[in-house]
Amino acid sequence: MSNQNIYATAIETLTKAFNYFNTNLCEGKLPVPMINIMSRGRKNALGWHWSEKWLKGEQHIAELTICAEYIDRSIDQILETLLHEMAHHYNVINKIIDCNKYGRHNKMFKLAAEDIFGLIVNKHKYLGWAITELGPKSQKIIEEFKIANEVSDNFGFKRLETKVKYKKSYFVNVTKEDKEYIKVMCELQDCSEKEFMITLIGQLRRTNSRMAESVS
Ligand SMILES: [Zn+2]
Numbered sequence: 001m002s003n004q005n006i007y008a009t010a011i012e013t014l015t016k017a018f019n020y021f022n023t024n025l026c027e028g029k030l031p032v033p034m035i036n037i038m039s040r041g042r043k044n045a046l047g048w049h050w051s052e053k054w055l056k057g058e059q060h061i062a063e064l065t066i067c068a069e070y071i072d073r074s075i076d077q078i079l080e081t082l083l084h085e086m087a088h089h090y091n092v093i094n095k096i097i098d099c100n101k102y103g104r105h106n107k108m109f110k111l112a113a114e115d116i117f118g119l120i121v122n123k124h125k126y127l128g129w130a131i132t133e134l135g136p137k138s139q140k141i142i143e144e145f146k147i148a149n150e151v152s153d154n155f156g157f158k159r160l161e162t163k164v165k166y167k168k169s170y171f172v173n174v175t176k177e178d179k180e181y182i183k184v185m186c187e188l189q190d191c192s193e194k195e196f197m198i199t200l201i202g203q204l205r206r207t208n209s210r211m212a213e214s215v216s
Pocket residue numbers: 084088105130
């Protein structure tokens with residue numbers, strides 16, 4: 001059994017990559033953010049950058065997250081996401097607004113992502129200039145980083161998705177009289193309100209389908 005924390009190793013690799021890209025593309029001017037691998041939750045994202053999300057003493061630190069659900073992609077793809085988020089980080093540091101509050105990426109994002117980080121940026125219908133892919137410059141720097149740090153082509157682990165089963169519930173407003181009626185009927189039939197409602201809906205459905213049959 002291995003006593004290695006593979007999560008910590010992955011964070012270390014991402015941090016090394018951040019520092020490598022920072023040194024080679026940004027003259028080392030970017031402060032190191034909190035680099036995480038976290039669940040995307042309800043977000044539809046490969047990663048995110050969140051400025052001033054953490055506090056150490058008096059100093060705010062940005063959060064740069066790679067979504068856990070997509071950690072089994074190739075290192076090249078993960079580092080492409082890292083470069084995308086670094087472009088946001090670069091813009092925040094340089095006081096450039098590159099997104100609106102709905103996450104629509106503007107031309108300032110495209111500019112930094114292409115010019116500084118060597119990504120190819122395409123326009124999305126709703127998200128604006130948010131679709132990025134590796135271009136020759138970013139591909140080259142990732143290759144150099146992988147060779148210099150003996151990084152393999154993937155982390156070799158993934159986070160399993162848990163399917164949550166939701167039971168459907170209905171909330172309806174009932175009158176005081178309806179409520180009384182349900183209460184009496186439940187006492188008579190010796191059942192719960194829920195059982196009563198389920199039986200009632202079943203009866204209604206069967207009556208309706210019989211009516212539909214007789215009409216057709
Ligand atoms: Zn973005």
